Amino acid sequence: MLNPALQPYLLDCPQCGKPFETQVHTIVLPGSPAFEALKQAELNRSSCPHCGQAGYLLVPFVLYQPGRVTCFIPHFQEMSEQARQELVAPLVSMLRQVAGEEFEAEGQVQVGVSENYETMVQLARGEVGAEGEEAAKLRYLIGILQLMLQVDAVQLAALKAKHQDKLPALVELAEGFAAQESGRNPAMVEALQALALKLKETAPKVQEPYA
Numbered sequence: 001m002l003n004p005a006l007q008p009y010l011l012d013c014p015q016c017g018k019p020f021e022t023q024v025h026t027i028v029l030p031g032s033p034a035f036e037a038l039k040q041a042e043l044n045r046s047s048c049p050h051c052g053q054a055g056y057l058l059v060p061f062v063l064y065q066p067g068r069v070t071c072f073i074p075h076f077q078e079m080s081e082q083a084r085q086e087l088v089a090p091l092v093s094m095l096r097q098v099a100g101e102e103f104e105a106e107g108q109v110q111v112g113v114s115e116n117y118e119t120m121v122q123l124a125r126g127e128v129g130a131e132g133e134e135a136a137k138l139r140y141l142i143g144i145l146q147l148m149l150q151v152d153a154v155q156l157a158a159l160k161a162k163h164q165d166k167l168p169a170l171v172e173l174a175e176g177f178a179a180q181e182s183g184r185n186p187a188m189v190e191a192l193q194a195l196a197l198k199l200k201e202t203a204p205k206v207q208e209p210y211a
Protein backbone atom coordinates (compact mmCIF):
# COMPACT_ATOMS: atom_id res chain seq x y z
CA MET A 1 0.00 0.00 0.00
CA LEU A 2 1.17 3.46 -0.86
CA ASN A 3 2.13 5.48 2.17
CA PRO A 4 -0.10 8.56 1.98
CA ALA A 5 2.14 10.27 4.52
CA LEU A 6 5.07 10.25 2.14
CA GLN A 7 4.36 11.78 -1.23
CA PRO A 8 6.41 12.34 -4.35
CA TYR A 9 7.15 15.95 -5.04
CA LEU A 10 8.37 17.40 -8.32
CA LEU A 11 10.12 20.70 -8.46
CA ASP A 12 12.51 22.85 -10.44
CA CYS A 13 15.63 23.71 -8.49
CA PRO A 14 15.50 27.42 -7.59
CA GLN A 15 19.30 27.54 -8.03
CA CYS A 16 20.08 25.72 -11.30
CA GLY A 17 16.56 25.45 -12.68
CA LYS A 18 16.78 21.72 -13.39
CA PRO A 19 13.80 19.55 -12.43
CA PHE A 20 14.07 16.80 -9.87
CA GLU A 21 11.81 14.57 -7.86
CA THR A 22 11.93 14.15 -4.13
CA GLN A 23 9.53 13.10 -1.39
CA VAL A 24 7.68 15.11 1.23
CA HIS A 25 6.21 14.06 4.53
CA THR A 26 2.65 15.22 4.99
CA ILE A 27 1.98 13.49 8.30
CA VAL A 28 4.21 13.57 11.35
CA LEU A 29 3.44 11.10 14.14
CA PRO A 30 5.28 11.06 17.48
CA GLY A 31 8.27 8.72 17.45
CA SER A 32 8.31 8.39 13.65
CA PRO A 33 11.40 9.14 11.54
CA ALA A 34 9.52 12.22 10.28
CA PHE A 35 9.06 13.39 13.86
CA GLU A 36 12.78 13.02 14.56
CA ALA A 37 13.55 14.89 11.35
CA LEU A 38 11.24 17.72 12.38
CA LYS A 39 12.95 17.99 15.76
CA GLN A 40 16.25 18.42 13.90
CA ALA A 41 14.62 21.00 11.56
CA GLU A 42 15.36 18.60 8.71
CA LEU A 43 11.80 17.61 7.77
CA ASN A 44 10.98 18.23 4.11
CA ARG A 45 14.43 19.62 3.53
CA SER A 46 15.87 18.50 0.25
CA SER A 47 18.91 19.07 -1.90
CA CYS A 48 19.14 19.30 -5.66
CA PRO A 49 20.91 16.23 -7.18
CA HIS A 50 22.27 18.44 -9.98
CA CYS A 51 23.87 21.34 -8.12
CA GLY A 52 23.59 20.39 -4.45
CA GLN A 53 21.51 23.44 -3.46
CA ALA A 54 19.59 22.57 -0.28
CA GLY A 55 16.41 24.12 0.96
CA TYR A 56 13.06 23.60 2.65
CA LEU A 57 10.09 22.47 0.63
CA LEU A 58 7.47 24.64 2.23
CA VAL A 59 4.59 22.26 1.70
CA PRO A 60 1.75 21.72 4.18
CA PHE A 61 2.08 18.91 6.69
CA VAL A 62 0.30 17.95 9.86
CA LEU A 63 1.88 17.19 13.22
CA TYR A 64 -0.01 14.94 15.56
CA GLN A 65 0.67 15.01 19.28
CA PRO A 66 -1.61 13.57 21.96
CA GLY A 67 -4.64 15.83 22.21
CA ARG A 68 -3.36 18.23 19.62
CA VAL A 69 -3.13 18.48 15.86
CA THR A 70 -1.11 21.25 14.27
CA CYS A 71 -1.17 21.90 10.55
CA PHE A 72 1.79 23.62 9.00
CA ILE A 73 0.46 25.80 6.20
CA PRO A 74 2.71 28.50 4.75
CA HIS A 75 0.99 31.82 4.00
CA PHE A 76 -2.15 30.74 5.87
CA GLN A 77 -2.97 34.32 6.93
CA GLU A 78 -3.13 35.47 3.33
CA MET A 79 -5.54 32.75 2.22
CA SER A 80 -9.27 32.93 1.76
CA GLU A 81 -11.42 30.97 4.18
CA GLN A 82 -12.21 28.50 1.39
CA ALA A 83 -8.56 27.96 0.52
CA ARG A 84 -7.81 27.37 4.20
CA GLN A 85 -10.54 24.76 4.51
CA GLU A 86 -9.35 23.05 1.34
CA LEU A 87 -5.94 22.57 2.94
CA VAL A 88 -6.83 21.85 6.56
CA ALA A 89 -9.67 19.37 6.01
CA PRO A 90 -7.72 16.88 3.81
CA LEU A 91 -4.69 17.05 6.12
CA VAL A 92 -6.78 16.18 9.15
CA SER A 93 -8.72 13.44 7.37
CA MET A 94 -5.47 11.93 6.04
CA LEU A 95 -4.13 12.02 9.57
CA ARG A 96 -7.27 10.25 10.77
CA GLN A 97 -6.64 7.48 8.22
CA VAL A 98 -2.98 7.04 9.11
CA ALA A 99 -3.17 7.46 12.88
CA GLY A 100 -6.31 5.35 12.92
CA GLU A 101 -7.51 4.01 16.23
CA GLU A 102 -5.17 6.06 18.33
CA PHE A 103 -6.59 9.21 16.85
CA GLU A 104 -10.22 8.09 17.18
CA ALA A 105 -9.71 7.02 20.79
CA GLU A 106 -8.63 10.50 21.69
CA GLY A 107 -12.02 11.98 20.94
CA GLN A 108 -11.78 15.72 21.04
CA VAL A 109 -8.52 17.05 19.66
CA GLN A 110 -7.48 20.62 19.33
CA VAL A 111 -6.66 21.54 15.74
CA GLY A 112 -4.30 24.45 15.25
CA VAL A 113 -2.46 25.97 12.34
CA SER A 114 0.98 27.48 12.16
CA GLU A 115 2.58 29.13 9.15
CA ASN A 116 5.95 29.17 10.82
CA TYR A 117 8.27 26.19 10.29
CA GLU A 118 10.34 27.15 13.34
CA THR A 119 7.22 26.95 15.53
CA MET A 120 6.59 23.42 14.24
CA VAL A 121 10.13 22.46 15.22
CA GLN A 122 9.64 23.93 18.68
CA LEU A 123 6.32 22.10 19.05
CA ALA A 124 7.99 18.79 18.18
CA ARG A 125 10.74 19.52 20.68
CA GLY A 126 8.12 20.40 23.30
CA GLU A 127 9.51 23.91 23.63
CA VAL A 128 6.26 25.79 23.12
CA GLY A 129 2.58 25.30 23.78
CA ALA A 130 -0.04 24.89 21.09
CA GLU A 131 -0.11 28.48 19.91
CA GLY A 132 3.49 29.42 20.62
CA GLU A 133 4.75 31.80 23.25
CA GLU A 134 4.72 34.81 20.99
CA ALA A 135 1.06 34.35 20.11
CA ALA A 136 0.09 33.70 23.73
CA LYS A 137 1.81 36.90 24.83
CA LEU A 138 0.08 38.89 22.11
CA ARG A 139 -3.31 37.44 23.01
CA TYR A 140 -2.70 38.38 26.63
CA LEU A 141 -1.83 41.96 25.69
CA ILE A 142 -4.89 42.26 23.44
CA GLY A 143 -7.02 41.11 26.37
CA ILE A 144 -5.63 43.89 28.58
CA LEU A 145 -6.13 46.43 25.81
CA GLN A 146 -9.76 45.40 25.31
CA LEU A 147 -10.35 45.73 29.03
CA MET A 148 -8.72 49.16 29.07
CA LEU A 149 -11.05 50.33 26.31
CA GLN A 150 -14.07 49.48 28.43
CA VAL A 151 -13.24 50.81 31.86
CA ASP A 152 -13.60 54.28 33.42
CA ALA A 153 -10.72 56.61 34.31
CA VAL A 154 -10.25 55.30 37.85
CA GLN A 155 -10.17 51.68 36.74
CA LEU A 156 -7.85 52.59 33.88
CA ALA A 157 -5.40 54.20 36.31
CA ALA A 158 -5.44 51.01 38.37
CA LEU A 159 -4.86 48.87 35.28
CA LYS A 160 -1.99 51.13 34.24
CA ALA A 161 -0.37 50.69 37.63
CA LYS A 162 -0.88 46.95 37.52
CA HIS A 163 0.57 46.55 34.03
CA GLN A 164 3.23 49.24 34.22
CA ASP A 165 5.90 47.04 32.63
CA LYS A 166 3.67 46.34 29.64
CA LEU A 167 2.67 49.94 28.90
CA PRO A 168 5.14 50.49 26.02
CA ALA A 169 3.95 47.27 24.34
CA LEU A 170 0.30 48.26 24.92
CA VAL A 171 0.85 51.72 23.41
CA GLU A 172 2.49 50.14 20.38
CA LEU A 173 -0.37 47.67 20.04
CA ALA A 174 -3.05 50.38 20.37
CA GLU A 175 -1.33 52.56 17.76
CA GLY A 176 -0.90 49.55 15.49
CA PHE A 177 -4.57 48.65 15.67
CA ALA A 178 -5.54 52.30 15.17
CA ALA A 179 -3.48 52.35 11.97
CA GLN A 180 -5.06 49.07 10.85
CA GLU A 181 -8.59 50.34 11.43
CA SER A 182 -7.85 53.70 9.85
CA GLY A 183 -10.49 54.50 7.22
CA ARG A 184 -12.64 51.56 8.26
CA ASN A 185 -13.74 52.27 11.79
CA PRO A 186 -13.34 55.94 12.81
CA ALA A 187 -14.85 55.45 16.28
CA MET A 188 -12.46 52.61 17.04
CA VAL A 189 -9.49 54.58 15.72
CA GLU A 190 -10.42 57.51 17.96
CA ALA A 191 -10.83 55.27 21.01
CA LEU A 192 -7.51 53.53 20.40
CA GLN A 193 -5.64 56.78 19.84
CA ALA A 194 -7.15 58.33 22.98
CA LEU A 195 -6.18 55.24 24.95
CA ALA A 196 -2.63 55.30 23.58
CA LEU A 197 -2.32 58.93 24.73
CA LYS A 198 -3.61 58.09 28.20
CA LEU A 199 -1.20 55.19 28.44
CA LYS A 200 1.69 57.48 27.55
CA GLU A 201 0.84 59.90 30.38
CA THR A 202 3.07 59.44 33.36
CA ALA A 203 1.29 57.17 35.76
CA PRO A 204 0.05 59.07 38.81
CA LYS A 205 0.58 57.45 42.15
CA VAL A 206 -2.39 55.18 42.61
CA GLN A 207 -3.85 55.01 46.05
CA GLU A 208 -4.92 51.44 46.69
CA PRO A 209 -8.50 51.92 47.87
CA TYR A 210 -9.00 50.55 51.39
CA ALA A 211 -5.81 48.54 51.15
Ligand SMILES: [Zn+2]
Nearest residue numbers: 013016048051
Ligand atom coordinates in the same frame (compact mmCIF):
# COMPACT_ATOMS: atom_id res chain seq x y z
ZN1 LIG B 1 20.07 22.59 -8.64
